Amino acid sequence: MADFDLIIRNGEIHDGRGGTARIGDVAISGDRIVAVGSVAGRGVEEIDAGGALVTPGFVDIHTHYDGQATWETRMAPSSGHGVTSVVMGNCGVGFAPCRPDQHAMLVGLMEGVEDIPEVVMTAGLPWNWETFPQYLDALDARRLDIDIAAQLPHSALRVYVMGERGARREAPTAEDLAAMRALTAQAIRAGALGVTTSRNILHRTRAGELAPSLHSPEDELLALAAGLRDAGAGVYQLIADIFGDADDELGLMRRVAEAAGRPLSFTLLQMATGDEDGWRRYLRGLEAANADGVRITGQVYPRPVGLLFGLDLSFHPFALHPSFRPLADLPLPEKVAAMRDPALRAKLLAEAPADSNPFVMQIVEASTASYVMGNPPVYDPAPEDRLDARAARAGVSVAEFAYDRLLDDEGRAILFLPGANYRDGNLLAAAEMCAHPNAVLGLGDGGAHYGLICDASFPTFWLEHYVRDARVGGGVALPEAIAALTSRPAAAVGLHDRGVLAPGYKADLNIIDLAALRLHAPVMARDLPAGGKRLSQRADGYRVTIKSGAVTYRDGAATGALPGRLVRGAQPAPA
Template sequence: MAHDLIIRNGTIVDGLGGPPFTGDVAIDDGVITAVGTVDGPGQREIDATGLVVTPGFVDLHTHYDGQAIWSDRLIPSSAHGVTTAVMGNCGVGFAPCRPDDHEVLVDLMAGVEDIPGVVMVDGLPWTWETFPEFLDALDSRPRDIDVAALLPHSPLRVYVMGQRGVDREPATDEDLALMRKLATEAVQVGALGFASSRLTLHKSESGHPIPSFDAGHAEIEAIARGVKDAGGGLIQFVPDLVAGDYGPALQTVFDVAEDVRLPVTFTLAIGNAGDPFFVDGLTMVEKANAAGGDITAQIFPRPIGLVIGLELSGNPFVMYPSYRELAHLPLAERVAEMGKPEVRERILADRPAGDGHPLMFAAQAWEWMFPLGDPPNYEPPRTDSIASRARARGVSPLEEAYDRLLDDDGHAMLLVTLANFRDGSLDTVAELLRRDDVVLGLGDGGAHYGMICDASFPTYMLTHWVRDRATGRLPLEDAVRELTSAPARVAGLADRGRISVGYKADLNIIDAATIRLHRPVVTHDLPGGGRRLDQSADGYVATIVSGEVIAENGAPTDARPGRLIRGRRPAPA
């Protein structure tokens, strides 16, 4: 009998870091059934001569909680080889949630993850209240790739405590008991674990800290024990990265993890300058793992930052009253007005009014702000910063930024590198990518629609870190391991992330010579006509989920084999 699908004569990169080899891959019933030389025909065959064949990529840190409800495509992630996305990160999401608290969670997601409220109002049917009901809603809709979910701390806290939870009052013994019970229930029906955050910048749209912000040791422990009661799972955590010392918050979670025996993955950011406090975090990881723990630091492989522009949520003038007078105009009209000398003079002489979004301080970080071209350069020379360009022209940085925003008829974008760009390079990132206790993540797909488009990081790994960087490049097999089996292990999804018999048939076929990342573009395809940044790539010849081709040469097919993953998955026998 013919195999369902055979990929012929590709350069196979197994996902475990083994050397690439030439061979075939056969697939039947959504599972890899042969690797090497495959005799006999396939109902469909793909000639991969000269192409790289990898496992599908696993993204540990996404926020597709809403998009997975209102859309059957998880783009941009699925356009960059991702076949499994884990959501519910940072302790925010949409379940559990009583009807009276819908506005609370919408306000939270709008502030923390820059998802416009109208998008959530129009896109979410709210056919659930409990977390099991939310998973049922996810399970009822086919989509292009697989999704898995963590139980988010802030909705859980609000569900248990009501307004007391929103106001961040201490949890009572009764509250803790119910949180533990609901965490057990969530893992029993399929949650991979739970997620929490103490990041200062994580605020609701109305400006309040998230409910989980200062939750104590007892609360973290109660939820963790609930996860353990159901058989175990992952703790995902965001410490206060802007505090300069996130050791105390990490220690709380590490202590709980040691007592309860659960793995932890947490967000690690590298300051561009100043004390290298991230080193202390890694020292804590080494100590915890030496004592028998399972701790990984999640790192993003390019600068953590924002994309700003006249079409986006932020720009250097977004809080200026004189600019706000024009902000409602269509882009072409706004650009025409801003091009008038008297308007330019008035805006440049103005001052911001109000604090705005907590990330808007970055909109005037001139030394760390760069024009973002096509192809985009995420490791630009310091001489290309807005500050350096202004000095070369003999103008103020504000003037240089103003003029650059008007480039490309107002479609121009500026990259603000907030972290990971230490001393103006990614050299420190290069060192950390090689550590076994560091894992890739923080792509944030499904969130920050008007400020960030980082879900494209798998393509950046394959271009910048494998092929294009002058120094510090990674071998292809190492980069693929970091995109596949390494995050799959952290998530507890041992059935995917490698090309071997019995494993899930999630695969990419890639032209390593032509793969290319394009500059983000603005599109309006969210519910209610909401805006988002999208980013495409060349070089993905095919992406396969459960044996079905979901995209060919950058174009999606009609196949929607993606499903909800309920719970951790063992390796195949």
């Protein structure tokens, strides 16, 4: 008779806390780790991890699977990169609470802010909820490949309470503030992990209208904080005004965190324009706040937060040109055939983009400053490889050069525009932010930006680029790198029951062949509801991923096991 359900043998065990690695075994019974070290006895199943790393499952605290979790079982692309737990509902956007007559408004908001096609959400969302507790109940019934935790989104809450006044960003009344406070506390008590908001002026509907949470007065942000204080639990997530003054934004965040009496985290990036010292000012402000006992954490990203362009993606240099719009929904081979017509080529090269959304216009106009991504993908390209530099060497305009590159590989070529975290043409600023004691890795954005961004693969990039190949600075020590993907993000949001390989913790693990780890270029797949498209990105080197004691992936292939569940609220560490 077996003593354990599963034993992993002979692996290089990394405990997730940054401790020294050791060769040994991990024994699992049910959904918990029961022994680590030299394990006697037998398992129903035993896996030889010789020559491989054994790590806790990775935790991504910044995703947008709010919709995807209701219509499918695999939280890809995150689950293909060793992630076993995610937090969603970030940036103040999501699908609950929502009255029946507000469905279209939230769909329109998510289409613009998170680049999820309207047709996908219309076909995929079951809308078997109205209140946030009902949304949690709907998620509770789901069976998934990873665990999910949900947060209350401010924009949805604002419209739920204020109706059209909220959508028009009118000032709230005292009654509105009281209702938002009460509903925040209700959501936390029902199992929301926190509440989220956005002050980012780039967050707009597809038509260019600002997200409802934008320009909310401080007393409204403090009402959400008061709801956390009333519930005595939860975290506050915020994306700051990216064009605002760092000291002003930090001052606001401190007041919010102090009012809540709860941890606050925010998106921290080196912006491509504006104050070149802004990210360092944020780091100094983090240090000062935490020294004063105010818990504020920066969510950081280890590579450029970049945009992807291609003929089959959401945007490219000619996507908004009048003569391209009739081609937009054609199958890729037909687009390629049409664009190879010299007459259409001349027409498109002579036109200019046009759209009502200023952010979309900025995206397309900036796309000619991008790079050919290649495969394997290059996320730290050299300046001389930028399209305009290559066009100058070729003696053609950048528009002509971009046009021809988009047709490479039968139209499957992808252009990469490094945005945030690449202002200096290197990743040294990103490395410094990632190493800061008051920062935590995140910002994978899985479940969103289906045709524009594919950043959920960052755990693989982190291990490949910063650890194995040590291509940034002096590299990152492997135990520290594992902790940055596991216990630290988990603790930042109160999920103290995971991210560590020790008895009593969740049996979420990865077996990784570090030498074989390889990130592939993103590709477009048509596997969403209503035939919608999304970028996916696979990786080699993940031998086995285990979620709650069940093997979910072997060599990147799903086993069919769906042990993932909704996590309601913060979780204590094992006794």
